[in-house]
Amino acid sequence: MDPTSLQRLVFLTSLLSCSTNQARLTVTPSSSQVFEDERVSLRCEDASDGWTVRRNRSYENRAECGVGWGRPAGSSCTISSSDPLDSGVYWCESTEGSTSNTITITVSGGSVILQSPALPVMEGDDVTLICRTKMAAPPPADFYKDGVLIRTESDGHMTLLHVSRSDEGLYKCRVQSKGESPESRLSVSEKPTTTSSPPTSTTSPPTSSPPTSTTNPPTSSPPTSTMDPTTPQPHPRFLHIVFRVICHLVVFCPYCISTFLMVSIYRERARGSDHAEQGLDDDDDDVMSAVTTEHQF
Ligand SMILES: *[C@@H]1O[C@H](CO)[C@@H](O)[C@H](O)[C@H]1NC(C)=O
Numbered sequence: 206m207d208p209t210s211l212q213r214l215v216f217l218t219s220l221l222s223c224s225t226n227q228a229r230l231t232v233t234p235s236s237s238q239v240f241e242d243e244r245v246s247l248r249c250e251d252a253s254d255g256w257t258v259r260r261n262r263s264y265e266n267r268a269e270c271g272v273g274w275g276r277p278a279g280s281s282c283t284i285s286s287s288d289p290l291d292s293g294v295y296w297c298e299s300t301e302g303s304t305s306n307t308i309t310i311t312v313s314g315g316s317v318i319l320q321s322p323a324l325p326v327m328e329g330d331d332v333t334l335i336c337r338t339k340m341a342a343p344p345p346a347d348f349y350k351d352g353v354l355i356r357t358e359s360d361g362h363m364t365l366l367h368v369s370r371s372d373e374g375l376y377k378c379r380v381q382s383k384g385e386s387p388e389s390r391l392s393v394s395e396k397p398t399t400t401s402s403p404p405t406s407t408t409s410p411p412t413s414s415p416p417t418s419t420t421n422p423p424t425s426s427p428p429t430s431t432m433d434p435t436t437p438q439p440h441p442r443f444l445h446i447v448f449r450v451i452c453h454l455v456v457f458c459p460y461c462i463s464t465f466l467m468v469s470i471y472r473e474r475a476r477g478s479d480h481a482e483q484g485l486d487d488d489d490d491d492v493m494s495a496v497t498t499e500h501q502f
Contacts, residue, residue, distance in 0.1 A: 228249045228252035228305045230249055230295060230296055230307070230308055231324070232247050232295070236318075237310060237390075238310075238313055239311075243287050244285050244287070245312075247284075248281045249280035252299075252305075257269050257271075257282075258270040258275065258282035260274070262290070262291075262293035289312045289314040290312075294309050296308070308323045308324065309390065313386065317383050317384050317386040318387070319378045320336075320337055321334045321376055321391055322391065325393060326391070326392070326394070327393070328368065328370070328396045329367050329368070329369075329396055331365065331368070332372075332391070333363065333364045334364075335363075343361025344361055344380045344383070345357070345359045346363075346378045348378050349378065349379065350375070350376055352375075363378075373392055375389065375391075376390075
């Protein structure tokens with residue numbers, strides 16, 4: 206393989222590994238169910254310009270924020286007063302078509318919702334699901350998993366200890382004389398191995414910092430019952446920056462080194478050539494064309 210194609214290969218590979226840098230969609234309140242009229246904020250984290258929030262609903266596909274729904278601000282999107290018709294699957298998408306994780310949001314026009322994590326929870330974490338009515342305190346509730354009654358809790362809170370993959374499923378709750386909530390899926394993601402690099406894990410942050418935003422209760426109840434603090438949080442900022450720096454070094458080092466090598470090889474050849482003036486001119490042209498081809502990516 207000649208140096209140029211090797212160089213192109215190295216360049217393309219590093220470029221590809223960098224562009225897999227993924228945006229992450231988060232939602233506030235961090236619950237997969239909300240009551241109608243609540244404000245819902247969607248944010249594309251780690252996203253550069255050109256990422257927008259999109260959604261699928263049963264009768265509409267890939268609708269972009271700002272086009273018929275939501276108020277865009279940069280890579281974020283706010284629904285100031287949600288409607289049951291806003292129920293759907295949301296994600297971030299770049300202009301090149303890269304996509305983030307998805308979040309399923311159910312806006313309920315009913316009187317009971319199940320507050321459950323909108324993002325996958327990590328294996329081993331404790332997760333609390335809260336059954337809510339529009340009243341301040343969660344009422345006594347029955348909790349169902351995949352349609353089967355699994356627990357009755359007098360304070361409306363059900364905590365799953367050390368969740369594993371077997372806890373995944375569709376959950377809902379029921380309040381006597383009030384009715385039942387919609388169903389939402391609880392997803393459990395594998396604990397990230399400490400050796401894995403940050404860009405490959407899209408859902409699980411390397412550390413779990415305390416949440417910056419807790420789930421706001423739909424009514425003005427005291428902030429005693431927040432969602433479980435184990436809800437996945439975004440990457441620490443500096444890890445991301447370190448990764449970008451390494452990434453850029455990986456891209457530019459082979460590129461610069463091989464450009465330098467090629468130029469010196471041509472120089473060497475030009476100097477060694479017997480035809481002093483004319484040959485040197487020709488070779489300089491070669492160097493120029495070689496350099497311009499490299500820059501045509
Ligand atoms: C949105 O809908 C389109 C068309 O049905 C489908 O191809 C795509 O996978 C959906 N996206 C999500 C995130 O569900």
